[in-house]
Amino acid sequence: MxxxxxxxxxxxxxxxxxxxxxxxxxxxxxxxxxxxxxxxxxxxxxxxxxxxxxxxxxxxxxxKPLSIMCDANFELMSNPEKFPFGSGGFNTERITSLTYRKYFNQRLLNVDGCFSSDLDYLFCAQYIVESNQILDDANNYIWRQWPYDSGITAAQARDPRCLKEYIRKDKAYCFMKNVRGSPPYYQRTFYDLLAM
Structure with a gap:
């Protein structure tokens, strides 16, 4: 140097x-x-x-890089000022199991406000909750489509024409209708507004 x-x-x-x-x-x-x-x-x-x-x-x-969702201690390691003893994160064993949504809701609505005042923690919590919801909705959609013949096969997934057709008919991302900010969510909201 x-x-x-x-x-x-x-x-x-x-x-x-x-x-x-x-x-x-x-x-x-x-x-x-x-x-x-x-x-x-x-x-x-x-x-x-x-x-x-x-x-x-x-x-x-x-x-190999590890996803935040797969790392058991991501919250503890990324926020040492909030977890000084290295315990109390999402993966801590509890009597009642919590979902990511309930856990982060409790953290952000806590009385002391140390979690809700940190923007990095807010964005991380939003990313985790939305990613988890997208993964769960995609898995549920696949399981609902599997017994029927209307699901997509591996050969269709590799064919660009079939993918374009699925995207054109909105089948490629219709499982995201519960994710706020996605096109199917706004389409459903638009249809609800028209139905009023």
Whole structure:
């Protein structure tokens, strides 16, 4: 890594600035506490031509990325300030099992408001609830169509003409009629409005 030629000040300056050694010690202390980025270089840093070609490689090589829905501790790991003891998330064992919708509804309507005031948590909760609803509706739609001959086969799924026909007839996404913001939802709302 290249060093900067910044003006070095001492800790006793009247300006209140810290010297470079104090800053480096503080940074090293923070890295030991928080864990730093995984810096790996496949190029020599001695050559000035390759100085801008440093490669950062994540420490997860050879592994498959995991969906948020499949990770049991995603909520605890992404919000350590809300779960300081690492417990109390969605996958914590309870006497009564909760759905994602009921769990996040309780969290957002809680008295202290720490969950409802965090926009990142709100968007994450919305994503989880809507993704779970889409997956459940798609599975239910497939199970309803399976015994009958009107379902789609693998050969039809590979054929672009059949897919265009399903999309044209709105069969490709009709299972999303309960998902707010989807075209079938607004189509059903429009028909309900016309029926009034």
């Amino acid at each position: 290249a060093t900067s030629n910044a003006h070095v000040t001492t800790a006793n300056d009247s300006s209140g600035e810290l010297d470079d050694e104090t800053i480096i010690e503080g940074d090293e202390h923070l890295l030991t506490i928080n864990g730093g980025p995984a810096v790996a270089s496949l190029l020599s840093l001695e050559n000035p031509e390759t100085e801008n070609n440093i490669l950062l490689i994540a420490p997860g090589e050879g592994q």
